[in-house]
Amino acid sequence: MESAESLRCCVCKMKFDLTKRIPILTLCCEEVCCKDCWNQSLGQNCPLKCDGIIKDPQERPEILLHLLRAIEKKPEPSYVRCSLHLHQYCRWYEPFRKQLFCKKCESPGSPEQYEEFEREQVVKSTESMILWTAQVKQELEQIEKKLINVVRNEEPTSIDFLKISEQILEWKGWNGSKIRGYYQFHDRAKVLGNSSLLNSLSDKDYDLIKEGLRGKDFMLKPRYQATRDGFLSSVFQEKMDGCPKYLLVIKSSQDKIFGAYGAKTFKKGQNRCKLDIAAAVFSFTYVTVHFPYRNGEYSHNLHPDWIQTNADIFLANECNTNQHSYTDFGYTFKPPTTFKYGSEGCKQYLAGSHKFQVKEIEAFEVELK
Numbered sequence: 001m002e003s004a005e006s007l008r009c010c011v012c013k014m015k016f017d018l019t020k021r022i023p024i025l026t027l028c029c030e031e032v033c034c035k036d037c038w039n040q041s042l043g044q045n046c047p048l049k050c051d052g053i054i055k056d057p058q059e060r061p062e063i064l065l066h067l068l069r070a071i072e073k074k075p076e077p078s079y080v081r082c083s084l085h086l087h088q089y090c091r092w093y094e095p096f097r098k099q100l101f102c103k104k105c106e107s108p109g110s111p112e113q114y115e116e117f118e119r120e121q122v123v124k125s126t127e128s129m130i131l132w133t134a135q136v137k138q139e140l141e142q143i144e145k146k147l148i149n150v151v152r153n154e155e156p157t158s159i160d161f162l163k164i165s166e167q168i169l170e171w172k173g174w175n176g177s178k179i180r181g182y183y184q185f186h187d188r189a190k191v192l193g194n195s196s197l198l199n200s201l202s203d204k205d206y207d208l209i210k211e212g213l214r215g216k217d218f219m220l221k222p223r224y225q226a227t228r229d230g231f232l233s234s235v236f237q238e239k240m241d242g243c244p245k246y247l248l249v250i251k252s253s254q255d256k257i258f259g260a261y262g263a264k265t266f267k268k269g270q271n272r273c274k275l276d277i278a279a280a281v282f283s284f285t286y287v288t289v290h291f292p293y294r295n296g297e298y299s300h301n302l303h304p305d306w307i308q309t310n311a312d313i314f315l316a317n318e319c320n321t322n323q324h325s326y327t328d329f330g331y332t333f334k335p336p337t338t339f340k341y342g343s344e345g346c347k348q349y350l351a352g353s354h355k356f357q358v359k360e361i362e363a364f365e366v367e368l369k
Contacts, residue, residue, distance in 0.1 A: 009034040124202070193220030193364045197249045197257050198284065205284055209247065212261050212280035212289040217369040220247060226320065226361035233317040236307045236363065237268035245366040248309055249284070251359045254352025257284040261366065262309040264300040273311070276300035281312055281333040283350055293334035307361065313350065319358040326355045 008015055009023070011033045016023045021034035082088045088102035189200035198205045209218065223246070224239035240246060243266045249259040263278035279299040281290045292299045298311035307315035312333050316324035327350045330341030339346040347354040 009037055011037040191219055193222045193362075195220065195222075195249065195362055195364075196225075197251055197360060197362055204287060208282060208284065208287055208289055209261070212282055212291075213366070213368065214278070219367040219369065220364035221367060222362070223365050224361070224363035226358070231307075231318045231320045231358070231361070233305055233307050233315075236361075237304060240266045240363055241268040242266065243363075243365050245368065246309065247364045247366050248307075248313075249362045249364075250313070250315065250351070251361075252351040252353075253357040253359055255359075256350065256352040258282060258313075258350040259284065260309050260313055262300055266309070267302070269304045270302045271304055273298050273301045276310075279310060279333075281310070281329070281350070286349075288336060290333040290335065292332050295332045298332045315358060315361065319361075321357075323355050323357055325351075325358055327351055 009021060009032070012021075014021055014034065016034060021036055023032055024035050024038060082090050082100065082102035082105065085102050085104045088104050090100035090102050188203075188206060192198045192200050192206065200206075210216065223243060224236055226236075229235050229239060245261075245263045246266055247259060247261050249257065251257050259282045261278075261280045261282070262276055264274065264276045275296045276299040277292070277296070279292055282288070283290075295311070301308060301311040305317060307317075307319065310332060312329050312331055313327050314325060316322060319325045327347060329335055329350050330339070330346045335341065335346050335349060339349060344354070
């Protein structure tokens, strides 16, 4: 039952009220009708004409509290249907798989899984903290020794003091950034746009993107997510319109994660190619970044009917339901030295196969710092 009809009985089509037409949930088909229609069908089939036959009426019809609240407050209730069981409403969110589930889906993670997950996060954070602390301690000890040597010098000169001062200032500039970087690590999920595809628990994906951006720090702002917004190319074009710099991250049906960065303004409905010297292609699975080496005019390539930003990665409309998406890796962006453009290995490098189906797409606006 859709939300627009949820305040009406499925049988008599009359609006529910709190006196005669109280909404009830049938035990045979789990649909909604009013108590009056149910009572009129005593000893007969379900008034909703389901396959189940009820000889005896419900002694205590289950009151739908959410409908009663909607009747009292007047706004129409909204529902989220399960993607696996279309006639069921979602009841919980599974953080491990990042999905919504209904009562017919398998049960969510156990408390033991959550505890193990929390322990893993604590261990990883602790290991990172120990590493940073050891590095900072070692470098500070070296500077301390040099300071002591200058002080113990019987006749310290201004040149000695100037040298050690310069070293301290240099350490403050570079290692101060490292210390700030440590705290940024713990807020990495926010920096990566709370992506479900990028790993915020380590520096690997962050450092790879930073390498593709020629060493620039960045912040990702979510613009589009296929499993939330749909896999239509028209929706993607609308969400990305006017985005000055963007990052596309894709997960194929082979569970390979790859992506592309572009620094030319995205314009919806545009069908054109042009040079983008800042463009890059990433394989987050194999931790590699690739830059244009030929056919540079296709480093920025848009088409209104496709989800794409360059000529090496083509995602078809509704790519979650077909095998029309493909990669032409190596046409513009340089592949690893072990692969040649046109070889099967090169075609399969990014997505796991030349043509593939897509599980997820995330697109972000890239804000350089």
